[in-house]
Amino acid sequence: MTKPPRRPRSKPLLRDEPAPLQSRPIRKRNKAQPALSLDPMPRRVEPALAKLLQRPPSGDHWSWEIKWDGYRIAIHAEPGGIRILTRGGYDWTDRFPGIEAAARALGPASMIIDGEGVVLDEQGRSDFNALQKALGAVGRRSGNLTAGNAICMAFDLLYLDGHDLREEPYRTRRHLLEETLRGFEGAIRLSEEIDADPAVLLDHACTLGLEGIVGKNRYSRYRSGRSGDWVKLKCVQSGSFLIVGYEPSVQAWGGFRALLLGAYKGRDLVYVGSVGTGFKEREAIRLRTMMNKLPWRRKAPPVVYEGTRRAVWVQPTLIAEIDLRQWTPDMMLRHASYKGLRERQDNADVFRLETGEEP
Known part of the structure; x- marks a missing residue:
């Protein structure tokens, strides 16, 4: 015997009834039921810094990538907009319009991306001088404060969609960063990990004219x-x-x-020598113009100086980025070459003799 057709439990969507369709009433959430916790986005994160070594550390728990030569930046993509902060905490969003536009294009996700703002040359190498030229590194005196051709080489993800990732191991943060940037084309690019022996990688980096390499412990938190x-x-x-x-x-x-x-030794500013190479004509004229506008200290130098050079002393305000081959035994620069100016806002970057690097 054939069974009669089963009566539907709910009424069909299309029906000839005058009454409007209504959904079931939404039940209030049971307060005893745990809710998914969300972490507030940090207003600012003090950046993690790399320790300078003379030889690679041992172990297979390190990941390696190219060291980029530019300005350390943190991209904050927030519901209220985009902020691009420098290492010192200054808001330079308006100086990196291309990076800001790329952060908006990444989508509605809230995130903090840690990276380096750079300008690349024709060989794909970061060019600090080109970045300085684009930014107008002397501040408002230059009248040019934007680096429209700058990009961010991203190497860490600190926050994503309500979750603070700083307690997660680096390999987890790296995986999430790669997924976030997968297929993305814009002024935010992934700083690629390179699977190679670090000693060999450093040798190749130096041959190609790069600044060096950076290693990160895959199991470390931020x-x-x-x-x-x-x-x-x-x-x-x-x-x-x-x-x-x-x-x-x-x-x-x-x-x-x-x-x-000058460099810092404790709280004191001390003389560490001079630099007389690396200047192009236009940059040298620009530097002299800037120094002419600084407050003078004609009689007493701002550092202890026992040399015999005929010197004109200025208020220590401008910060020069210098390449050097080595130090003399009495801690003077040897074979130094001028690279460009740093922003005066980045006074925290001035070299410290105690640690052998910037703080």
Whole structure:
């Protein structure tokens, strides 16, 4: 015997009834039921810094990538908009319009991306001088404060959609960053991990004219400061030094033969030598113009100075990025070359003799 057709439990959606369709009433959430916890987005995160080493650490728990030469930035994609913060905590969103647009294009997700703002040359290498030229590194004096061609080489993800990731191991954060940027085309790019012996990788990096390499402990959480979880190996030593004066010259570009430099030793600013190479004509003239506008200290230098050079002393305000091959036994720069100016806002980056690197 054939069974009669089963009567539907709910009425069909299309029906000839005058009454409007109504859904079931929404039940109030049971307060005893646990809710998914969301972490507030940090207003700012003090960046993790790489410790300078002379040789790679042992072990297979390190991941390696290229060291980029630019400005450390953190991209905060928030419901209220995009903020791009420098290492010192300054808001430079308006200086990186391309990176800001890329952060908006990533989608509605809230996130904090840790990376380096750079300008690449034709060979794909980060060019600090080109970045400085694009930014107008002397501040508002240059009238050019944006780097429209700058990109962010992203290497860490600290926050994503309501979840603070700083307690997660680096390999987890890295995986989430790769997924976030997968297939994305814009001014935020992934700083690629390179599976190679670090000694061989450093050798290749130096041959290609790169600044060096960075290693990160795959199992480490994100710790602000120089904890040793991140390390760096450089092809050429470099650092940021305060300009304390210059040696005048009527023959050299810009009217000076060399810049006189200072670094910190404890709380004191001390003289560490001079730099007289690496200047192009336009940059030398620009530097002299800037120094002419600084407050002068004609009689007493801002550092203890026992040399015999004819020097013009200036208020230590401008910060020069310097390449150097080595130090003399009495801690003076040897074979130094000028790279460009750092923003005066980044005074925290001035070289410290106690640690052998920037703080």
